[in-house]
Amino acid sequence: MAFLGGLSLNFLPAEVPAQMPAQWWDEVLGVAVYGGVSPTGWPQYVPSVHVSMPPLSGADGACEVWRARGPLVDGTLAGIRYRRNESVIFGCIELPEGEFAGQDMAESPSGLHRATRSIYERLFTLLDEMRYPGLLRVWNYLPGINLETDGSERYWQFNAGRQDAFIQCGRTTGGNVPAACALGSAAGPVALYFIAAREAPVAIENPRQVSAYRYPERYGPRSPTFARAGLSRPHGSPLLFVSGTASIVGHETCHHGDATAQTVESLRNIEAVLTEARRHAVDARFGLQDLAYKVYVRNPDEFEIVQSAFEAHLACDVPVLYLQADVCRSDLLVEVEASAGHGVEYAL
Ligand code: 3EB
Numbered sequence: 001m002a003f004l005g006g007l008s009l010n011f012l013p014a015e016v017p018a019q020m021p022a023q024w025w026d027e028v029l030g031v032a033v034y035g036g037v038s039p040t041g042w043p044q045y046v047p048s049v050h051v052s053m054p055p056l057s058g059a060d061g062a063c064e065v066w067r068a069r070g071p072l073v074d075g076t077l078a079g080i081r082y083r084r085n086e087s088v089i090f091g092c093i094e095l096p097e098g099e100f101a102g103q104d105m106a107e108s109p110s111g112l113h114r115a116t117r118s119i120y121e122r123l124f125t126l127l128d129e130m131r132y133p134g135l136l137r138v139w140n141y142l143p144g145i146n147l148e149t150d151g152s153e154r155y156w157q158f159n160a161g162r163q164d165a166f167i168q169c170g171r172t173t174g175g176n177v178p179a180a181c182a183l184g185s186a187a188g189p190v191a192l193y194f195i196a197a198r199e200a201p202v203a204i205e206n207p208r209q210v211s212a213y214r215y216p217e218r219y220g221p222r223s224p225t226f227a228r229a230g231l232s233r234p235h236g237s238p239l240l241f242v243s244g245t246a247s248i249v250g251h252e253t254c255h256h257g258d259a260t261a262q263t264v265e266s267l268r269n270i271e272a273v274l275t276e277a278r279r280h281a282v283d284a285r286f287g288l289q290d291l292a293y294k295v296y297v298r299n300p301d302e303f304e305i306v307q308s309a310f311e312a313h314l315a316c317d318v319p320v321l322y323l324q325a326d327v328c329r330s331d332l333l334v335e336v337e338a339s340a341g342h343g344v345e346y347a348l
Contacts, residue, residue, distance in 0.1 A: 003069050006087055006235035007195070008343030009292055011321050014039050014061025016347065029066045029083045030090035032139065032193055034323055037061030045074040047081035049092040049193050051141045052186040053296075056303040056322040058348045064294075064321065066090050066195065067343075077129060078122035087234040089132045092193035095119055109157070110150040112142065115190050116161025117168075123194065124169035132196040135178040136232050137241040137339070141191045145184030146330045155328045156220035158182060158190075163222045173225050174213040176203050180226035181244030181337050183296050184326025201230035201241075202280055208272045210251040219251065219329075229273045231280055238284040239341040240277055242291070245269045246327060246335045259302040259333040263295075263309040266336040284341075289316050291338035292346070296325040298333045306334050319346035 002008050007029075014033055018041035030047040033039060035054045039061070042048065055062040068090075074083040082091035095118065101111035127133055140162075145155050166173045178194075178201070185191070205211050205228050212224040229242045247254045247262035248269070255261035267288065277284045297306050303322060310320070327335045 002343045003067070003235075004343050005237050005239040005341040006068060007239065008067040008345065009339065010063070010065040010067060010345040011319055011348045012063045012065060013059040013348060014063055015059070017042060017063055017065065026070045027067045027072065029068050029072065029088070030092055030193060031066075032064040032092075033061060034064070034321070035061035039063070045083070047074070047083050047090060047092045049094055049191050050188070051191050052143070052188045053141065053183070053323045053325050056297060056300060056324055062321055062348060078125045080122050080126050082126065082130070084130065084132070088195060088197050089130060090193065090195055091123070091126060092191070093119055093122065094189040094191045096189040109152070112154055112190070113157040113161040116158050117164045119190060119192050120162055120165030121169060123192070124165065124171065127196055132198060134197040134200040134232060136195045136197055136201050136230050136239070138178050138180040138192065138194045140180060140182040141185045142182070143185050143187050145182070145326045145328055153220065155182065156222065159220050159224050160222040163225050166225050173223070174211070176200065177213060177225050177227045179228070179230035179241040179243040181335070182224070182328050183244065183335065184328070197232055197234040199232065199234070201232035203227035204229040204231055204273060204276045204280060206269055206272050206276065208249055208269055215251050229277060231277055231284055237341060238281055240284060240286055240339060242270055242273055242338040244296070244335045244337045245273070246332045253329055253331045256331055259297075259299070260305050260309040262332065262334045263306050263336070264313055266334060267310070267313045270336060270338060286340040288314055289318060291318060291340045292344045293318060293320040293336060293338045295320055295322045296327060296335045297322060298325070298327055300324050302333060319344050321348060
């Protein structure tokens with residue numbers, strides 16, 4: 001059961017991986033570290049990304065570790081560090097957008113736009129060359145996501161750079177797009193990590209929500225390129241990645257100023273996505289209680305009320321990592337992401 005679906009997700013305090021034996025690292029695909037800490041004593045070959053996003057409970061730092069059965073092969077291609085086995089690949093990159101500032105302003109208006117486009121072009125180069133075309137899930141973290149610079153919102157600049165790269169690399173920008181999230185970190189470079197596989201996942205939408213790639217123009221001139229979830233089977237059994245999910249019904253934010261109601265609405269949206277997943281595959285029988293979660297909370301003062309609403313709605317213990325982050329619309333107070341069909345070890 002440890003590698004059910006071909007993967008295992010471990011949530012650990014930041015200091016724990018350094019204490020793990022060599023055999024444990026033999027099966028680590030990659031790590032995301034959250035918080036102010038920069039753990040030391042790790043093997044150099046493991047791809048890791050550091051995100052300035054403090055955990056809201058427990059230790060100062062938390063790790064999200066993705067593992068898969070070895071033998072694993074590591075390397076760097078197009079500036080992306082990766083580790084892979086025969087069926088899945090994990091990759092990550094941190095790119096300081098300052099390197100892209102001030103260049104060729106007529107062609108592209110912002111450093112963030114250019115940095116994002118570059119990251120995604122490298123990602124697609126890696127997927128094509130290594131032959132893992134099925135992008136199952138992408139995590140995007142960028143500082144100051146709600147700020148306005150160069151005459152537009154930074155999330156909009158990110159969306160434009162992402163969409164440019166999808167088009168440039170011959171990928172569709174609607175329909176069969178990957179599951180994703182995009183959150184604001186406190187500082188640091190643009191950071192991205194992903195999991196891909198040999199076969200394309202099935203993209204799942206939420207009937208309660210307008211697909212993000214069809215959002216009206218008031219949410220930005222270039223639509224976000226992501227699906228509400230992706231269902232795949234790298235090891236035969238169903239593996240589900242639910243994208244960042246917020247209190248949006250149709251295309252509008254609901255429950256302004258009410259973090260409790262926004263949490264419950266986000267979970268209703270995830271339930272609707274799970275129902276859709278079952279419609280696509282009868283064996284994708286995942287309920288809310290079967291998922292591993294990350295919950296992003298905008299205001300640290302509201303952590304307790306978000307946690308209470310989450311626990312009350314689920315009515316059982318589930319693995320969940322709470323992080324303090326900026327959600328991409330300034331009226332969103334919480335965002336919830338989830339996954340199911342893989343092994344989980346929870347030690348936070
Ligand atoms: C939303 O539903 C909330 O830009 O990749 C959720 C998941 C959100 C992914 C992305 C954004 C993204 O529009 C925000």
